[in-house]
Amino acid sequence: MQIGSIALANRLFVAPMAGVTDRPFRQLCKRLGAGYAVSEMVTSRRDLWDSLKTSRRANHEGETAPIAVQIAGTDAQMMAEAAAYNIDRGAQIIDINMGCPAKKVCNKWAGSALMQDEPLALSIIEAVVAAAAPHGVPVTLKMRTGWCDAQKNAVAIARAAEQAGVQMLTVHGRTREQGYRGHAEYDTIAAVKAAVRVPVVANGDIATPERARDVFAATGADAVMIGRAAQGRPWIFREIAHFLATGEHSAPPLVAEVRRLLLEHLEEHYALYGESTGVRSARKHIGWYVRGLPGGEDFRQRMNRIDDCRVQWQAVADYFDALGAASDRLPPPRAEEGADDEEAAAAGTL
Numbered sequence: 001m002q003i004g005s006i007a008l009a010n011r012l013f014v015a016p017m018a019g020v021t022d023r024p025f026r027q028l029c030k031r032l033g034a035g036y037a038v039s040e041m042v043t044s045r046r047d048l049w050d051s052l053k054t055s056r057r058a059n060h061e062g063e064t065a066p067i068a069v070q071i072a073g074t075d076a077q078m079m080a081e082a083a084a085y086n087i088d089r090g091a092q093i094i095d096i097n098m099g100c101p102a103k104k105v106c107n108k109w110a111g112s113a114l115m116q117d118e119p120l121a122l123s124i125i126e127a128v129v130a131a132a133a134p135h136g137v138p139v140t141l142k143m144r145t146g147w148c149d150a151q152k153n154a155v156a157i158a159r160a161a162e163q164a165g166v167q168m169l170t171v172h173g174r175t176r177e178q179g180y181r182g183h184a185e186y187d188t189i190a191a192v193k194a195a196v197r198v199p200v201v202a203n204g205d206i207a208t209p210e211r212a213r214d215v216f217a218a219t220g221a222d223a224v225m226i227g228r229a230a231q232g233r234p235w236i237f238r239e240i241a242h243f244l245a246t247g248e249h250s251a252p253p254l255v256a257e258v259r260r261l262l263l264e265h266l267e268e269h270y271a272l273y274g275e276s277t278g279v280r281s282a283r284k285h286i287g288w289y290v291r292g293l294p295g296g297e298d299f300r301q302r303m304n305r306i307d308d309c310r311v312q313w314q315a316v317a318d319y320f321d322a323l324g325a326a327s328d329r330l331p332p333p334r335a336e337e338g339a340d341d342e343e344a345a346a347a348g349t350l
Helices: 023-031 052-057 076-088 111-116 118-135 154-164 187-195 209-219 236-246 255-290 296-303 309-326
Strands: 012-014 036-043 068-072 093-098 139-144 168-172 200-203 223-226
Touching (some): 012 023, 076 093, 111 118, 154 187, 187 200
Parallel strands (some): 012 036, 036 068, 068 093, 093 139, 168 200
């Protein structure tokens, strides 16, 4: 599979999640089988580009290619400038956010709110494509099925976006009105796939290898995008790849491997955020890793009271040492785990 001239390793993608898919998390998912990962959304507001939050999101030091950056905003010229800003900082692919349903974003008419105004949405797409084209950088678009059940216009926007030069489309199988409630539907994604020639990516509720297989079959999509199901379980990508290739489930990961992965993740996390912010923002990742594990909830509550990076790191090491003494492998995931709420974590840079 390719985005423009950029070849991708496989058809299993990491969804952009604000507050989650920072550089350490993207790198980890790529190491564990994801073929492509999109950054947290970067605001198009120039006055915020020098903020610590945006500067971290625009930092791609050591990141493996392809580097894909999602931008969000409501003004065509500002979005074009944001595309250029991120290309200058290493972006090889620019993704336009028309999928985030968070009120913080939609109240400013960004994210999925743009689907209510097709002329504005198209003007943004055209401006971003025009800004990226001289650099040879492809533009992609992530959207929902529509604003509400009565206004499912994903097919119309997909056709217009393709005509304007967008080279890949990702569709989350819910409307903005649904948020993350109910179940994703895949008929609209299949309709988008049938309406365009560029690659189409299916997103929403893909939390198991079986669901990935079924979504590929139901939609004809070129790839699937996984969000919340990868939180604390970044090896889901290799699990899905193994299942699609063999029809069989791979063994759960060794406790020793998960211990090593999480401790390395924490070290990279602290390096990006610094100790004061890093120890706090790492808590959610640790909580996801231990969710459903023996003693995990008690450990999470204790760990949330730790304010020192070294103490936090050692507590995690000790927890997994004790877990490994009882069993070599993690227990298999519970059937109810993993609704795929991409961008559900903190939503919003605007």
